[in-house]
Amino acid sequence: MIILNHILGFPRIGLHRELKKAQEKYWSGNLTSNELILEGSKIRQKNWETQKKSGIDYIPVGDFAWYDHVLTTTMMLGNIPNRHLINSNSDIDIDCLFRIARGCAPDISASEMTKWFNTNYHYIVPEFYKNTVFKFSWKQILDEVDEALALGYKVKPIILGPITYLWLGKVKGEYFDRLNILQDIIPVYQYLLKQLLNRGIDFVQIDEPALVLELPKKWQDAYYSVYEHLNIGVKLLLTTYFDSIQHNMHFIRHLPVQGIHIDLTCGKYDLINFISKIPQEWMLSLGVINGRNIWRADLIKWFKLIYPILKNSRKDILIGSSCSLLHTPIDLKIESNLDVEVQNWLAFAVQKCQELKLLSDALNTNNIDLIQTWSLPIHNRIFSNKVNNIAVKKRLSNPLNYQYQRADVYHIRSLEQSKKFNFPILPTTTIGSFPQTVDIRKVRSDFKLGLISEQEYHENIKNHIKKVIKIQEELDIDVLVHGESERNDMVEYFGEHLDGFVFTDNGWVQSYGSRCVKPPIIIGDVSRIKPITIKWSKYAQSLTKKPVKGMLTGPVTILLWSFPREDISLKEIATQIAFALRDEVLDLEKEKIEIIQIDEPALREGLPLHKSAWSEYLSWAVKTFQLSSSSVKNTTQIHTHMCYSEFNDIIDSISLLDADVITIETARSDMKLLKSFQKFKYLNEVGPGIYDIHSSNIPSIDLICKLLNAARAYIPFKRLWVNPDCGLKTRNWDEVILSLKNMVKSAKKIRDQIQKN
Numbered sequence: 001m002i003i004l005n006h007i008l009g010f011p012r013i014g015l016h017r018e019l020k021k022a023q024e025k026y027w028s029g030n031l032t033s034n035e036l037i038l039e040g041s042k043i044r045q046k047n048w049e050t051q052k053k054s055g056i057d058y059i060p061v062g063d064f065a066w067y068d069h070v071l072t073t074t075m076m077l078g079n080i081p082n083r084h085l086i087n088s089n090s091d092i093d094i095d096c097l098f099r100i101a102r103g104c105a106p107d108i109s110a111s112e113m114t115k116w117f118n119t120n121y122h123y124i125v126p127e128f129y130k131n132t133v134f135k136f137s138w139k140q141i142l143d144e145v146d147e148a149l150a151l152g153y154k155v156k157p158i159i160l161g162p163i164t165y166l167w168l169g170k171v172k173g174e175y176f177d178r179l180n181i182l183q184d185i186i187p188v189y190q191y192l193l194k195q196l197l198n199r200g201i202d203f204v205q206i207d208e209p210a211l212v213l214e215l216p217k218k219w220q221d222a223y224y225s226v227y228e229h230l231n232i233g234v235k236l237l238l239t240t241y242f243d244s245i246q247h248n249m250h251f252i253r254h255l256p257v258q259g260i261h262i263d264l265t266c267g268k269y270d271l272i273n274f275i276s277k278i279p280q281e282w283m284l285s286l287g288v289i290n291g292r293n294i295w296r297a298d299l300i301k302w303f304k305l306i307y308p309i310l311k312n313s314r315k316d317i318l319i320g321s322s323c324s325l326l327h328t329p330i331d332l333k334i335e336s337n338l339d340v341e342v343q344n345w346l347a348f349a350v351q352k353c354q355e356l357k358l359l360s361d362a363l364n365t366n367n368i369d370l371i372q373t374w375s376l377p378i379h380n381r382i383f384s385n386k387v388n389n390i391a392v393k394k395r396l397s398n399p400l401n402y403q404y405q406r407a408d409v410y411h412i413r414s415l416e417q418s419k420k421f422n423f424p425i426l427p428t429t430t431i432g433s434f435p436q437t438v439d440i441r442k443v444r445s446d447f448k449l450g451l452i453s454e455q456e457y458h459e460n461i462k463n464h465i466k467k468v469i470k471i472q473e474e475l476d477i478d479v480l481v482h483g484e485s486e487r488n489d490m491v492e493y494f495g496e497h498l499d500g501f502v503f504t505d506n507g508w509v510q511s512y513g514s515r516c517v518k519p520p521i522i523i524g525d526v527s528r529i530k531p532i533t534i535k536w537s538k539y540a541q542s543l544t545k546k547p548v549k550g551m552l553t554g555p556v557t558i559l560l561w562s563f564p565r566e567d568i569s570l571k572e573i574a575t576q577i578a579f580a581l582r583d584e585v586l587d588l589e590k591e592k593i594e595i596i597q598i599d600e601p602a603l604r605e606g607l608p609l610h611k612s613a614w615s616e617y618l619s620w621a622v623k624t625f626q627l628s629s630s631s632v633k634n635t636t637q638i639h640t641h642m643c644y645s646e647f648n649d650i651i652d653s654i655s656l657l658d659a660d661v662i663t664i665e666t667a668r669s670d671m672k673l674l675k676s677f678q679k680f681k682y683l684n685e686v687g688p689g690i691y692d693i694h695s696s697n698i699p700s701i702d703l704i705c706k707l708l709n710a711a712r713a714y715i716p717f718k719r720l721w722v723n724p725d726c727g728l729k730t731r732n733w734d735e736v737i738l739s740l741k742n743m744v745k746s747a748k749k750i751r752d753q754i755q756k757n
Helices: 018-027 033-054 069-077 094-102 140-150 162-168 178-198 217-230 246-252 271-277 299-312 349-365 369-383 390-397 410-421 438-448 454-475 492-496 534-542 555-560 570-590 611-629 651-657 672-680 701-712 733-756
Strands: 004-006 059-061 113-115 122-124 155-160 203-207 235-239 259-263 283-289 317-321 498-502 509-512 515-517 521-528 550-553 595-599 637-642 661-664 685-688
Touching: 004 349, 018 033, 033 059, 033 094, 033 140, 033 349, 059 140, 069 094, 069 122, 069 140, 069 155, 069 162, 069 178, 122 509, 140 155, 140 178, 155 178, 162 178, 162 217, 178 217, 217 235, 217 246, 235 283, 246 271, 271 299, 283 299, 283 349, 299 317, 299 349, 299 369, 317 349, 349 369, 390 521, 390 570, 438 454, 454 534, 454 733, 492 498, 492 550, 498 570, 521 570, 534 570, 550 570, 555 570, 555 611, 570 595, 570 611, 595 611, 611 651, 651 672, 672 685, 701 733
Parallel strands: 004 317, 059 155, 155 203, 203 235, 235 259, 259 283, 283 317, 550 595, 595 637, 637 661, 661 685
Antiparallel strands: 113 122, 498 521, 509 515
16 A cells, blocks of 8 residues: 655745735735736745655645635635625626725725634635525636646645535624525535546545534534535545544544545544544545644654554555644745754744655655654754753742732722723723834844844834824823834744744744734743843833833733744643743833733634633633733733634633733624623723724724724723724824724714713
């Protein structure tokens, strides 16, 4: 038997973020649609060539997306919200795709965006309306399959499965059961599969990651019916990832498909037992190379696990990545500044392809020597002084160092804070960052490259902070921020100032659309070497009598938006980060920074996909926030900010954070997220985001007032703050000033109405 290899997808952004650059040129009118499409083709062809040269047997096609692969499926199905069509006869084209993703000025709102399972990737949420007519409307997948076949590749198309697609979407307008849509979208999938069959495709990777969830019974039941209709000749590899599917095997094993892919890096499997439960004729794909982290694989471990099962002599066994490599940087070879020892611990997307080739060769020849050299650095890593810090371990081991509660409860603190700050009703603030202009990015880059002196750098940052403070004062915002001009990224910046992290120059991964992030890598024990934010926070506060927030990123977010080490638990890493942040919080307080925001936008995305494991995660996640924030005085006001979160099922844990003020992203959900705060009788203060910063639309005063009045139905005005729904770094200054001007005017308008009544 020959073991073949494949990956579940490759990064789509291009080695040097060519897709991002092309998108932004197109959006600004500096690139035609034909030029944009040509750039996409270049990226795809380079990706395919790289994979082939690295030894990948089946080349994935369908992993490229102009914005998001879920949105690509929306386009394929013709599931276009009416507001994103120019008229009823409007073409479904790439501009339509971008309108769904980004909205369109002046008043066409974008579709909602949220996290893809428990990752830091975002997808555009499908909208389901009762009268939508579904039809095959976007042939991107077929065009790309034809493109790859013409180049001579052995092609494996990738499509998002229909049930996961429905699970990820939301009903809009009149309520109905989403599962009723299946009868309308099955013919579209059948058409696509027939087209692929006609092209001689061997098998199709059909992604159903919803199968790792604890699904309601009616959703489980839907799978058999759907796949019976899709069993029309082309082989289907039912593809799962991010966790185990063992709890759902009672129905999965009976599905009319021809193979199954499982994620062995995230899911707990008794592999021998699992294999015994699936049909003998099924293709079995084992996800052994972690698509969500950047560590070199222990190929010896995987060889010892897989080789014995080859004696089972199944018809087809594939080895592959655990999930799409979308979540990893592209190529380690272009990193010239990483320490050599550290570099030997890592593998990016290209190296992960090479790992699969190495492992498949070793398995096919029963020669473990082929992988000994590759695995050696990982085995030796645990002895490195870059990994171990005795002082950190000692601090964590002392129970006297742990303080999880504020000195007094919120009710007492709020009285003292109210007396101290004397804010008006509906106080206004922003979330933290202000526009990161080309000029400010160049200043940071020039300083890093040694092109300007430290003094020149500091003067530039000071000038930017002065501008940000001046604009906020002119707008009459109540609680100011310094704008974060010194920060490239809310996680990377802190990682650069904490021991235990390393950084890449080109380790970009896609967050959404054109937004790419460069996650830090946690290689060892984490500690704070010296104060991180004090200098610029103090300077900003010296420019104004209004309070300026100290801005920190929380321990869970730093952890989850980094590539974590894998030799200790996530809980232990987060606790190390929490102690470092607690030191920073106390230093800010000593320097008279009286409002401190600790952002935890990633708190919910860290939830395990199996609900039965939630309580353990939430317990330590909440405690790390408490550890960071609880040592301050009653009069120091702690804020936190959360993104893309549904709070209904974790509101009790949100309450345990005991932040004085929580700001949340609610603009795209029409304030409905606040229902959970009302139902729970949440007593602390809340700042619902009253406009969507991901859209270029300027919110009108009428719209903001409408949203604030809607928020009042859930939270009384005396506990409401007024703020955008996220940081403003990606917007331009004109948009920001106009939007904030309307935000402040709206707050004042409602204050006046309250006084009159």
